[in-house]
Amino acid sequence: MTAAILQAVPSKAAMSEASIRPRPSIAAIGAGIVAAVVGFGSSFPVIVQALKEVGASSGEVASGLMALSLLMGVSAIILSVRTRVPISIAWSTPGAALLISTGMVDGGFPAAVGAFLLTGVLIIVAAVVRPFREIVSSIPTSLANAMLAGIVMQLCLAPVEAIGVVPQYVLPVIAIWVVMLRFARLYAMPAAVAATTAIIVATTDLPVASPGELLPHPVFVMPVFTWGAVVSIAIPLFIVTMASQNIPGIAVLQAYGYKPHVRETFLTTGIGTVLGAPFGGHAINYAAITAAICAGPDADPDPHRRWLAALASGIFYVFFGFAATFATVLIAASPPLLIQAVAGLALMGVLASSLLGAMQAAGDRDAAVVTFVVAASGLSFYGIGAAFWGLIAGAAILLLSRWRRGAGTS
Numbered sequence: 001m002t003a004a005i006l007q008a009v010p011s012k013a014a015m016s017e018a019s020i021r022p023r024p025s026i027a028a029i030g031a032g033i034v035a036a037v038v039g040f041g042s043s044f045p046v047i048v049q050a051l052k053e054v055g056a057s058s059g060e061v062a063s064g065l066m067a068l069s070l071l072m073g074v075s076a077i078i079l080s081v082r083t084r085v086p087i088s089i090a091w092s093t094p095g096a097a098l099l100i101s102t103g104m105v106d107g108g109f110p111a112a113v114g115a116f117l118l119t120g121v122l123i124i125v126a127a128v129v130r131p132f133r134e135i136v137s138s139i140p141t142s143l144a145n146a147m148l149a150g151i152v153m154q155l156c157l158a159p160v161e162a163i164g165v166v167p168q169y170v171l172p173v174i175a176i177w178v179v180m181l182r183f184a185r186l187y188a189m190p191a192a193v194a195a196t197t198a199i200i201v202a203t204t205d206l207p208v209a210s211p212g213e214l215l216p217h218p219v220f221v222m223p224v225f226t227w228g229a230v231v232s233i234a235i236p237l238f239i240v241t242m243a244s245q246n247i248p249g250i251a252v253l254q255a256y257g258y259k260p261h262v263r264e265t266f267l268t269t270g271i272g273t274v275l276g277a278p279f280g281g282h283a284i285n286y287a288a289i290t291a292a293i294c295a296g297p298d299a300d301p302d303p304h305r306r307w308l309a310a311l312a313s314g315i316f317y318v319f320f321g322f323a324a325t326f327a328t329v330l331i332a333a334s335p336p337l338l339i340q341a342v343a344g345l346a347l348m349g350v351l352a353s354s355l356l357g358a359m360q361a362a363g364d365r366d367a368a369v370v371t372f373v374v375a376a377s378g379l380s381f382y383g384i385g386a387a388f389w390g391l392i393a394g395a396a397i398l399l400l401s402r403w404r405r406g407a408g409t410s
Contacts, residue, residue, distance in 0.1 A: 025308050031299035032312025034186075035088060035290040039313070040069065040320045042189035043093045045196075046343040047282075048331045050096035054233075055109035056280055062328040063219035064280025069321030071272040072284050076314030079268055085258045086294040086310040087265055088287035089272075089317075094244040094354075095119075095237045095283050097152045097347055101378070102233060102385040107226040109280075114223035115233035116282045120273030122238045123283075127266035142364035143371050143394045144243035145357035147236070150375025150390050152347045152354070155340065162341035169199055169338050177345050186293075189346050196342050200334045216324040218279050232385035239391070241285050244354065249286025256295040257303065260286075367398035 044065065051061045068091045079087040105111050126133045162170040176195045180188035246266070253260040269284045276284065293299065294309035331339050358368040371394025379386040 025300045025302070025305040027298075028294075028300040028305055028308035029312040031293050031296075031306075032309040032314075033316055035287075035293040035309065035313040036316035036320065038186060038190055038293065039072075039088075039090050039287065039290045040317065041193050043091070043096070043346050044327055045193065045331060045339050046093055046096045046100075046346050047091060048328055049339055049343050050099035050282070051280060053100045053103050054112040055104040056112075057109075057219075058328055058332055059217065060109060060219050060221060060280045062216050062325040064276075064282070065328060066216035066218070066321045066324035067276040067279040067281035068284060069317050069324060071276045071281060073314040073317030073319075073321065075268050075272050075284060076310050076317065079261070079265060080307045080310035080314065083259075083261050083264070084304070084307045085253065085261060086291070086299065086306040087253070087261065088249070088291040088294045088310050088313055089269060089284055090245065090249075090287035090290060091281075092237070092241045092245055092283040092285050093346070094148050094152070094240045094350055097148075097155055097350070098236055098240055098387055099233065099282060100155055100343070101151045101375075101387065102236075105226065105229045105232055105385075107224045107229060110221055110224035111226045111229040112233060112282075113221045113277055113280065114225040115229040115237065116277035117223045117274055118225070118230060118234040119237045119241070119283050120270050120275075120277055122234070123241070123266055123270030123273060123285075125270075126242070127263050127270055133266075139239060139243065140361075140364060140367075140398060141243060141247075142358050142361045142368045143391060143398065144239060145354040146368035146371035146394060147375045147387055147390050148240055148244050149351055149354040149358055150372045150377075151236075151240070151387055152351050153372075153376040154378070156344045156347055156351050158337065158340040158344035162337045165337050166335050169203070169335060170341050172199065173338075173342060174345070192342060192345055196334070196338065197330060199338075200330055204333045216322060220278055221280060223278060231388050236385070236387040236391070237283060240387075241283050244350070245285040245288060248288040249291050252288060252291040253295055258295060363401065364398060366401060367394045370394050370397045 047065055047068065048061055051064045056064060072089045072091060076087065076089040079085075079089070099112070107114075159170060159174060173192050173195050177188050177192040180191045250260045250262060265286060269286070273281065273283050290313065294313060295306055299306045299309040358372060359365055371390045373390075374393045375387050375390030377386055379389055
């Protein structure tokens with residue numbers, strides 16, 4: 001792995017030449033298509049469920065899914081062309097899990113939209129104000145991971161719960177997911193989503209609609225700003241997006257020898273989040289898993305042409321944006337617990353990695369456990385959700401433990 005990464009490091013002179021005379025790459029284009037299929041197919045049920053939980057109507061859900069897909073695609077196209085670096089963009093799947101665990105806040109979906117908009121503003125501030133970016137990066141990763149693990153915990157229980165209610169639907173999906181994990185892990189969730197789609201089509205009377213009715217229609221929602229939504233959604237969404245999407249995405253690009261162009265990417269995704277918020281989109285950010293597909297040597301032996309993979313993924317995300325209404329109609333016609341089960345399967349990897357990250361620092365484990373338990377509890381005080389209280393409780397325990405260690409050495 002180390003040798004492959006060292007071979008992938010592009011020299012400045014070669015990078016400059018490749019920027020002037022880019023050559024087509026079938027391998028890179030193919031990798032980009034795979035990245036888009038994996039990125040969209042693996043987690044769009046999570047996005048749909050998330051928007052529904054915070055109060056979006058079916059039309060607003062389709063609009064949000066479309067806005068996210070289009071903005072992901074356009075951002076990836078702009079960044080890859082400008083930088084000649086395979087910068088992949090994704091929606092915040094952990095952020096969507098946060099929305100599911102938080103549910104509807106006072107003010108309904110307009111208040112959630114206001115929180116999405118503020119999240120985009122915070123990302124822009126992180127791009128242009130370096131001290132703020134450093135403050136955000138100083139949040140202990142153990143607590144951020146523990147908060148994320150608590151957020152997704154309840155949803156990851158949904159597949160088990162669904163077995164007791166709709167086993168005839170869920171067991172085949174789980175079986176396909178398990179088999180694909182063994183033989184083709186990358187395609188496990190797309191295969192599970194495809195199986196779910198087949199089951200829904202075969203067992204459900206889908207509403208009849210003309211092709212024109214299946215085209216997405218943007219739905220503008222006037223943002224409303226409430227204290228509860230700011231604290232329960234905007235701040236945790238910003239932290240989760242930075243800690244579980246942006247930082248790993250940057251790390252993937254650095255591992256393959258690329259300069260991530262952090263400031264430019266934060267600015268682009270922050271503006272994209274602000275633009276998408278009034279149409280229902282919650283957040284876009286650096287991709288992590290699909291970034292490895294586009295930036296790795298399988299995309300192209302020549303690292304100077306791998307940006308074409310990110311470009312291709314962006315083009316296909318735009319295409320998927322026009323399938324948003326169909327995806328929403330399909331999910332609306334399915335048993336709710338089935339979709340929750342599929343969303344839970346999609347977040348199993350997030351749960352595993354966040355639990356591992358939460359427990360790595362031995363000195364932070366007590367604080368991380370408290371953060372995880374509170375965030376998973378569903379606790380809500382003063383209209384503020386469990387994710388925020390988990391972070392506050394864990395931070396208090398961490399400060400106390402570090403103060404005691406400091407007092408013991410003095």
